[in-house]
Amino acid sequence: MSVVGIDFGNLQSVIAVARNRGIDVIVNEVSNRFTPTLVSFGPKQRYLGETAKTQEISNFKNTVSSLKRIVGRTFADREVQEIEKRYLTAPLVDINGQLAVKVNYQGQETAFTTVQLFAMYLTKIKEIATHETKLPVSDCVVAIPSWFTDVQRRAVLDASEIAGLNVLRLLNDSTAVALGYGITKTDLPEDKPRNICFVDVGHSTYTASIVSFVKGQLTVKSRAFDRHFGGRDFDRMLLDHFAAEFQHKYKIDVKSNGKAMIRLMTGCEKLKKVLSANAQAPLNIESIMEDRDVASMMTRAEFEELAKDLIRRVEAPLQQALEGAGMTVDDIDAVEIVGGSTRIPALKERIAAFFKKELSSTLNQDEAVARGCALQCAILSPAFKVRDFSVQDITNYPIKMTWQPTPEEEETELVVFNKNNSIPSTKILTFYRSEPFDLEAQYAEPENLPAGINPWIGRFSVKKVEPVNGEPACVKVKARLNIHGVLAVEGAYVVEEVIKEELLDETEINAEDSDAPISRKVKKLVKKGDLTVVSATSGLDRSVLNELREKEMEMIASDKLVVDTEMAKNSLEEYIYDTRSKLDGVYKAYVNPADKAPFVQQLNDAENWLYDEGDEATKSVYAAKLAELQVVGNPVIHRYREAEARPTAARELRETINQLMSQATSSEERYAHIPEEEKNKIVEKISKAQTWIENKEERQSMQHKYEEPVISSIEIRKQRDEIIYFATPILNKPKPTPVVVETPESTTPEPKQSPTPDAQDDGSKDMDID
Numbered sequence: 001m002s003v004v005g006i007d008f009g010n011l012q013s014v015i016a017v018a019r020n021r022g023i024d025v026i027v028n029e030v031s032n033r034f035t036p037t038l039v040s041f042g043p044k045q046r047y048l049g050e051t052a053k054t055q056e057i058s059n060f061k062n063t064v065s066s067l068k069r070i071v072g073r074t075f076a077d078r079e080v081q082e083i084e085k086r087y088l089t090a091p092l093v094d095i096n097g098q099l100a101v102k103v104n105y106q107g108q109e110t111a112f113t114t115v116q117l118f119a120m121y122l123t124k125i126k127e128i129a130t131h132e133t134k135l136p137v138s139d140c141v142v143a144i145p146s147w148f149t150d151v152q153r154r155a156v157l158d159a160s161e162i163a164g165l166n167v168l169r170l171l172n173d174s175t176a177v178a179l180g181y182g183i184t185k186t187d188l189p190e191d192k193p194r195n196i197c198f199v200d201v202g203h204s205t206y207t208a209s210i211v212s213f214v215k216g217q218l219t220v221k222s223r224a225f226d227r228h229f230g231g232r233d234f235d236r237m238l239l240d241h242f243a244a245e246f247q248h249k250y251k252i253d254v255k256s257n258g259k260a261m262i263r264l265m266t267g268c269e270k271l272k273k274v275l276s277a278n279a280q281a282p283l284n285i286e287s288i289m290e291d292r293d294v295a296s297m298m299t300r301a302e303f304e305e306l307a308k309d310l311i312r313r314v315e316a317p318l319q320q321a322l323e324g325a326g327m328t329v330d331d332i333d334a335v336e337i338v339g340g341s342t343r344i345p346a347l348k349e350r351i352a353a354f355f356k357k358e359l360s361s362t363l364n365q366d367e368a369v370a371r372g373c374a375l376q377c378a379i380l381s382p383a384f385k386v387r388d389f390s391v392q393d394i395t396n397y398p399i400k401m402t403w404q405p406t407p408e409e410e411e412t413e414l415v416v417f418n419k420n421n422s423i424p425s426t427k428i429l430t431f432y433r434s435e436p437f438d439l440e441a442q443y444a445e446p447e448n449l450p451a452g453i454n455p456w457i458g459r460f461s462v463k464k465v466e467p468v469n470g471e472p473a474c475v476k477v478k479a480r481l482n483i484h485g486v487l488a489v490e491g492a493y494v495v496e497e498v499i500k501e502e503l504l505d506e507t508e509i510n511a512e513d514s515d516a517p518i519s520r521k522v523k524k525l526v527k528k529g530d531l532t533v534v535s536a537t538s539g540l541d542r543s544v545l546n547e548l549r550e551k552e553m554e555m556i557a558s559d560k561l562v563v564d565t566e567m568a569k570n571s572l573e574e575y576i577y578d579t580r581s582k583l584d585g586v587y588k589a590y591v592n593p594a595d596k597a598p599f600v601q602q603l604n605d606a607e608n609w610l611y612d613e614g615d616e617a618t619k620s621v622y623a624a625k626l627a628e629l630q631v632v633g634n635p636v637i638h639r640y641r642e643a644e645a646r647p648t649a650a651r652e653l654r655e656t657i658n659q660l661m662s663q664a665t666s667s668e669e670r671y672a673h674i675p676e677e678e679k680n681k682i683v684e685k686i687s688k689a690q691t692w693i694e695n696k697e698e699r700q701s702m703q704h705k706y707e708e709p710v711i712s713s714i715e716i717r718k719q720r721d722e723i724i725y726f727a728t729p730i731l732n733k734p735k736p737t738p739v740v741v742e743t744p745e746s747t748t749p750e751p752k753q754s755p756t757p758d759a760q761d762d763g764s765k766d767m768d769i770d
Contacts, residue, residue: 002133003381004140005373006125007173008156010068010232011203012036013121014370015129018378023371026132034366035128039064039120041105045562046555048124060089060258062103064117068145069204071114072155072538073099077452083228086236089258106558115159115540119552122163138166141377143369145205146172146396147225149449150457153486154539162548168380170484174198174209175393176372177338178218181363183375183389188215195221197321197332199351199359200369201341204230206314208321210332217390222324222420224317227450229310231272231341237306238268238298242283246294260289275300276343304346314350324420329355336360338368394420395485398444399457401429403437406472415444417481426480426490432472436465439477441487458537460489465531468496475531492531561619568622569610575626576607579633589705590639599632635708643705645713653693653720657686660727673735682727689723 005023007014012034016025028035030050040052040063047055056063066087073080075094085092090101093111100111112120129137142165144156153170160167171179177198188194193212200207206229210221242264243254254260267285274281280299288294304311322328335355342348342365352359364371376391378384395417402413409432416427431437439460446455465473474495480488540548580603583591591599606625614621663671664682671679696711703710 002129002135002137002139003374003377003384004129004137005176005370005375005377006122006140006142007176007367007370007373008068008142008144009034009037009203010066010205010230013125014367015125015132016367016370016374017129017133018374018381018384019133023374025367025370026129028128029131035125037065037067037121039067039117041103041110043104043107045559046105046120048121049128057259057262060262062090062105064088064090064101064103066204067114067118067121070099071118071159072148072152073114073452074454075099079451079453087232089262115155116162116548116552118156118159119162119548120555122160122165123552123556126163126165138164139168139377139381140165141169141171141176141373141380142167143171143173143176143373145225145227146174146207146209146223147205147227147450148485149397149443149453150485150487151453151538153484154537157484157486158540158545161545162552164549167484168377170486171373171376172220172223172393172485173202173369174200174207174223175211175218175220175391176369176376177336177363178209178211178213178220178372179375179389179391180368180372181336182211182213182218183387185213188213190215193219194333195325195327195331197318197335197355199318199335199337199339199342201314201337201339201347202230203340204228204232206230206317206339206341208317210321210325210327216388217392219392220394221327222321223394223396224320224324226313226317229313230339231269233310234272234307234341234344235265235268237310238272238303239265241306242268242294242296245296246288249296250292250294252289252292252294254289257289263288271298272303273343275303276345300345307344307346311344311346311350314347315354318351318354329357332357334360336363338363338365340366393423393485395423395481396420397448399441399481399487400444401479402440402442403431406433408432408472416441416479417487419445421481423481423485424483426478429477429479431462431475431477433462433465433475434467434472436461436463438462439489441479441489457487458489458535460536461534462492463532463534465494468494477533488537489533489535492533494529494531495526496529497526565619565622568619568626569617572606572622572626572629573610575629575633576603576610579603579629579637583636587636587640590643591636592706595632602629602632636706639705639707639709642709642712646700646709646711646716649713649716649720650693650697653689653716656720656724657690660686660723660731663731664727671731674730674733678730678733682730685726686723689719692719 003018005016005018007016014025014034016023025033027033028050032050035049036053038047038049038052038056040047040055040059042055042059042062047059052063066084069084069087070080073084074097075092076097077099080092080099088101090103093100093102095111095113098113098115100113101117102109102111104110126137140160142156142160144153148156148170156170157167177200178196181196181198182188191214193214195210195212198207198209198211200209206226207223208225209223212219212221239254239261247253252260254264263285267283271281271283275298278300280297283296283298284294286293322332325331332355335351335357337348337351337359338361342351342361348359375386379386379389396419398415398419398421399417400413400415405412414429416429417425429439439462441457441460443449443455443457446453449455460477462475462477465475467473475492476495477492478490480490482488579587580600583596583600606629609625614625617625660682664679664686693716700710
């Protein structure tokens with residue numbers, strides 16, 4: 001099973017997987033490392049990612065972008081109506097309070113909620129990961145903006161479940177960057193923390209976070225953000241500038257034409273990127289509208305002058321992050337920048353001037369978030385063993401609980417999780433109640449939430465509460481801010497103290513006072529009784545999730561059928577054109593003259609049918625039509641391919657025959673140990689093969705090319721394999737091991753040498769050796 005990290009971007013998304021003892025960013029079906037975050041709808045199917053991008057201009061009214069900005073939002077959301085609507089080309093509608101998009105899908109006006117749209121996109125991400133890794137994909141970690149609220153986080157989790165993904169953690173994007181940075185460092189201190197400020201300026205949002213590192217752990221100290229500052233704001237600034245210029249210069253109103261707006265926005269984005277590396281850049285757009293071509297030029301100085309108000313906004317989140325962490329710029333050891341928009345030179349200069357130090361870019365600016373997510377997924381997955389590294393994240397918004405007071409109490413609310421409270425985190429709340437009661441959770445500072453977000457989080461009803469011994473019960477409620485940053489009441493229970501008296505045993509009496517009267521020991525026991533908690537949150541009900549999951553599966557199957565049908569149609573079309581064009585070419589000699597004209601007519605009829613009533617046929621009809629043509633065409637193709645392959649196979653057989661014959665009749669020493677009768681068997685075997693191929697080739701030469709071949713290349717290769725398998729064990733037979741005769745050692749002592757040259761030792765023995 002793959003371990004996947006997903007950087008869910010507003011413009012494009014990145015997928016990373018843990019494998020090969022590292023983290024790899026995987027490519028999509030067109031070998032891009034980034035997949036456009038787009039969902040589009042057509043008359044037959046959905047288009048997701050790259051395929052949606054290719055028809056963004058032609059099908060802009062049915063294409064949905066900015067999924068990151070609209071997921072979990074409501075139709076009445078002021079931020080959606082005032083800001084996000086400018087970046088959306090498909091009309092927005094309201095479905096039971098949820099934000100939805102109306103599109104034309106399969107010939108019908110259909111509305112999909114933002115949760116469904118996000119699920120569709122995650123389906124594509126899952127498909128890319130599965131295809132690339134060749135493994136099933138389920139477990140994943142998804143990066144989200146750190147400013148996402150409870151309702152937005154639940155929407156992402158719901159969409160992931162609809163797409164069949166098991167989210168191990170929703171990870172704040174800035175925390176993902178910090179994890180990818182810290183886990184690779186081998187020089188982190190063990191005592192005094194190293195403080196790093198991560199500045200992430202993406203397509204639609206800007207986050208500054210301060211993280212302290214010690215060996216094996218990161219702790220997010222504070223975080224600040226500008227939810228409406230990113231690359232798209234610079235693009236929009238350029239669009240407004242050039243739209244005004246073109247209206248004056250060419251007398252055209254670009255903003256009145258949806259397709260022209262998309263073309264100009266794309267051109268502005270390219271110009272911005274060129275200006276990040278060059279002093280000036282051109283803008284040329286062909287046929288922007290009314291068959292008009294437009295052109296202009298901009299220098300970097302002009303760009304920076306236009307963007308001065310935007311660039312000035314970069315400092316506020318940096319100052320807020322420092323104040324939240326209780327630090328100054330002198331406490332920051334390094335500033336790491338990520339995000340595509342940090343390539344803008346003026347932006348980097350402003351950040352560097354604020355911190356009065358050089359900026360670091362040791363991480364891949366576009367892939368750091370996805371890599372951090374994949375690392376977190378590997379840490380959480382039991383399938384991987386990763387170096388221990390603890391991630392201590394924080395929540396951005398304080399959360400309070402409210403309730404109806406009793407006569408004995410006056411308090412009606414309590415801030416349970418403060419701002420910058422660590423996550424995950426659990427708090428136990430104590431209430432004294434004689435009957436069931438409700439708790440409501442909401443954000444304590446709604447003014448700091450994204451504009452239009454309802455501060456309400458959920459209602460939790462504690463059931464089956466009764467008095468204990470005539471007194472209000474002591475009820476403990478367990479509230480938890482889980483690993484996703486989502487609030488839940490995980491349970492409630494009644495605590496009852498039971499007093500139990502026991503006689504002291506003899507040892508205890510002697511230890512206290514042997515003369516004391518027999519006394520009793522009092523024990524207090526705590527008895528717990530679980531209570532039922534019914535939760536009502538912004539998350540979708542299980543029944544709704546199951547229904548949407550089924551709908552998504554149906555759309556996946558429908559998309560696959562459309563793709564398979566198109567492939568079947570293309571296969572038929574390709575077969576018609578390819579075969580017909582070769583009947584007067586390479587296939588000419590291999591088709592029976594009597595069959596050629598009828599077959600050409602059959603191909604022509606099939607072509608006419610294909611572009612007439614067969615244009616909207618089913619996959620099975622296309623397959624049947626192709627099979628009908630192949631009855632005549634495939635034998636022709638087979639005869640042609642055999643005529644091409646036979647000479648090569650025959651040549652290889654003859655080469656093998658000559659080689660084996662040479663070895664079997666060789667007088668070389670390495671074959672001398674092989675018995676002659678076995679060599680003769682080889683000669684006999686290959687002689688038969690030679691006679692066989694000669695006879696077959698002679699018979700084949702008497703055949704017409706359009707007749708069925710007498711012999712096939714497969715048969716020739718089989719014959720070659722047979723003689724190789726027969727001869728090789730014989731020719732490779734090892735030489736027999738020579739017999740070694742050992743000489744017995746004499747036990748008689750060596751005779752001593754005579755001190756004189758003429759001395760003789762007659763006491764020596766002669767030893768006979770058999």
